[in-house]
Amino acid sequence: MIQTINFLKPNRDNIKNYSIIGTFLVFVSLIDVISNAFLKINLTSFLPGALTTLFPLIIGLIGLNMMRIDYSGNKKLDLLNKNINTNNFNALLTLLILFSIIKALPQSLSWMIFDATISGDSKDACTGTGACWTYIKVWFRRFMYGMYPNEFHWRINTAFILVIALGFVGYFMKENLKKYLALYYVIIYPVIAYLVIYYLISGGSFGLQWVETGAWGGLSLTFIVSFFCLIFCFPLGMIFALGRRSNLPAIKYISICYIEFWRGVPLITVLFMSSVMFPMFLPEDFFMDKLVRVIIAITLFEAAYCAEVIRGGLQSLPRGQYDAAKSLGMGYWKMHIFIILPQALKLVIPGIANTFLALVKDTPLIFVVGLAELAGMLALAKTNPKWLGFAMEGYIFASIIFWIICYAMSKYSYNLEAKYKTER
Amino acid sequence: MSDPIIKIQNMNKWFGDFQVLKNINLEVETNKKIVVCGPSGSGKSTLIRCINRLEEHQEGDIIVDGNELSEKTKDIEKIRAEVGMVFQQFNLFPHLSILDNCTLAPIWVKKMPKKEAQELALDQLKKVQIDDQANKFPGQLSGGQQQRCAIARALCMQPKIMLFDEPTSALDPEMIKEVLDAMVSLAKGGMTMIVVTHEMGFAKEVADEVIFMDEGMIIEKAETKEFFANPKSDRTKLFLSQIL
Numbered sequence: 001m002i003q004t005i006n007f008l009k010p011n012r013d014n015i016k017n018y019s020i021i022g023t024f025l026v027f028v029s030l031i032d033v034i035s036n037a038f039l040k041i042n043l044t045s046f047l048p049g050a051l052t053t054l055f056p057l058i059i060g061l062i063g064l065n066m067m068r069i070d071y072s073g074n075k076k077l078d079l080l081n082k083n084i085n086t087n088n089f090n091a092l093l094t095l096l097i098l099f100s101i102i103k104a105l106p107q108s109l110s111w112m113i114f115d116a117t118i119s120g121d122s123k124d125a126c127t128g129t130g131a132c133w134t135y136i137k138v139w140f141r142r143f144m145y146g147m148y149p150n151e152f153h154w155r156i157n158t159a160f161i162l163v164i165a166l167g168f169v170g171y172f173m174k175e176n177l178k179k180y181l182a183l184y185y186v187i188i189y190p191v192i193a194y195l196v197i198y199y200l201i202s203g204g205s206f207g208l209q210w211v212e213t214g215a216w217g218g219l220s221l222t223f224i225v226s227f228f229c230l231i232f233c234f235p236l237g238m239i240f241a242l243g244r245r246s247n248l249p250a251i252k253y254i255s256i257c258y259i260e261f262w263r264g265v266p267l268i269t270v271l272f273m274s275s276v277m278f279p280m281f282l283p284e285d286f287f288m289d290k291l292v293r294v295i296i297a298i299t300l301f302e303a304a305y306c307a308e309v310i311r312g313g314l315q316s317l318p319r320g321q322y323d324a325a326k327s328l329g330m331g332y333w334k335m336h337i338f339i340i341l342p343q344a345l346k347l348v349i350p351g352i353a354n355t356f357l358a359l360v361k362d363t364p365l366i367f368v369v370g371l372a373e374l375a376g377m378l379a380l381a382k383t384n385p386k387w388l389g390f391a392m393e394g395y396i397f398a399s400i401i402f403w404i405i406c407y408a409m410s411k412y413s414y415n416l417e418a419k420y421k422t423e424r
Numbered sequence: 425m426s427d428p429i430i431k432i433q434n435m436n437k438w439f440g441d442f443q444v445l446k447n448i449n450l451e452v453e454t455n456k457k458i459v460v461c462g463p464s465g466s467g468k469s470t471l472i473r474c475i476n477r478l479e480e481h482q483e484g485d486i487i488v489d490g491n492e493l494s495e496k497t498k499d500i501e502k503i504r505a506e507v508g509m510v511f512q513q514f515n516l517f518p519h520l521s522i523l524d525n526c527t528l529a530p531i532w533v534k535k536m537p538k539k540e541a542q543e544l545a546l547d548q549l550k551k552v553q554i555d556d557q558a559n560k561f562p563g564q565l566s567g568g569q570q571q572r573c574a575i576a577r578a579l580c581m582q583p584k585i586m587l588f589d590e591p592t593s594a595l596d597p598e599m600i601k602e603v604l605d606a607m608v609s610l611a612k613g614g615m616t617m618i619v620v621t622h623e624m625g626f627a628k629e630v631a632d633e634v635i636f637m638d639e640g641m642i643i644e645k646a647e648t649k650e651f652f653a654n655p656k657s658d659r660t661k662l663f664l665s666q667i668l
Contacts, residue, residue, distance in 0.1 A: 323515060327478065327504055327508070327511075327578070328528075329529060330532070334532055334533065342519050
């Protein structure tokens, strides 16, 4: 059929007529589908059985076929033809995709918005057929702060605001202090952030009540785990990337062993090891918090991935850069700090962003060792006897939150790329 | 006659099983300008890369300014700081501005104060006539300008010797002249230079000695006039007949 309608091919003289008729036919087909989906009215009920369902498709195809005019001179028409209407098969795909989106819209919209409930504060409020956002509303604080006592939530908020504010210090540093920027972000900043989180969120001193890490949870725990893992795994990965390319056999093989070991085991076993096996090897009186162990485990794990991404950047630099740096009398460290790493790291921004996004999305795995961050809290909430049956709403909520975080990170990485772009 | 600043004795070098340099003997005195020529693959680039140990030699001695180059040499960076090098592909640092390209090594290797380094760099850039480009990035400059910047960058380390590894081979014919002009004025200023090049006009103008290499060996080594007037070996004659 697709071949036979070619006889409708327009010639150049009556482009105008054909494009108007074509557009009209496509509109007719879309209106038919829309009225079917939204208003439940079948405009073509006078046609016999199968033809009724196929009607919009056939009409739309004929319309698109008529609009397909090469070099019509109309920019919008050319753009349309070039991208979604190159031949009959692509036109068919275009129509099918459009139709399925239109067909799916009414159901999802009514479930998510029109039939949804948000009022009330118990399950009884949710009697409609739509989503029960009351569930999210009631559990919101738990999803954000976990089992952390309600009256102390200000401590988490303050700690986060402080940590974020400290992160922006780099922007306002004076020109003559700029050279310590890397030092600040790699060593000083994590230490301060750790102290802030320890004293504010854990408490135990300055008159703040001690809250054990088992009670931490929700989105705030996601942030804490991701933050420390990101900030530590990057420099560690850099060290192993350089180590793997070292001329010294000991350093080289240690790095290779490290990277291949951590890349070879699944994160979930690493987490189990860190919480179950690791304490057995520690001396009796030595105590290390479970959260700290988990953060160390994820950091070590992701550092191996970072290392390989960074190594890719190091290898893509031309040998001439090394030659030039050496010929100017720079030693290994000066060469890497001023010449090689700035260029290599710029090249691997997309790869690093990729690894970091994966890391953030891996944090829900810490649920297996009993730490309930956002997705973990969901798993707890959906098995709560009072709130059975709302898993769907919870997961949609969590995916929206994760999507916002990850999209923000990815946008930021694009900005970084643009900022450091100097064409070679 | 002063002592030679570079002395190479019975030097051999292999890449794997392949011998690139065979029994090289060479002495270069201060303020002398040596041009090395020869067909590609003859080992001339490798030879000058050995002089600041970007390549390691396996046999024989290389003595630069009284320091022997070997695996035991500890302060190889110190020796390299005294030997400037200019590459065929310029090898400017693309993430740094022209000025930063020139000041980076003086500041961090020679511990020069930043202000002094910048003045020195602008001075050197002025000598090669690109001081007006100082704040641009290498990618925004033409090939000839980039190569002149590379020369200025090497000179900012105030080296005793300058090595040029086919500095004009990657350039348009029009840009070759501006780079050669910069090199001629440098030569007239009394710098010790070893230049690997195919530019015989440059050799005739500034070189004290010309070395002809083929298959990893020094075939002929003579005073410039002598070299061009009556080359001794047949291989040299053949090469010159093709290139001139």
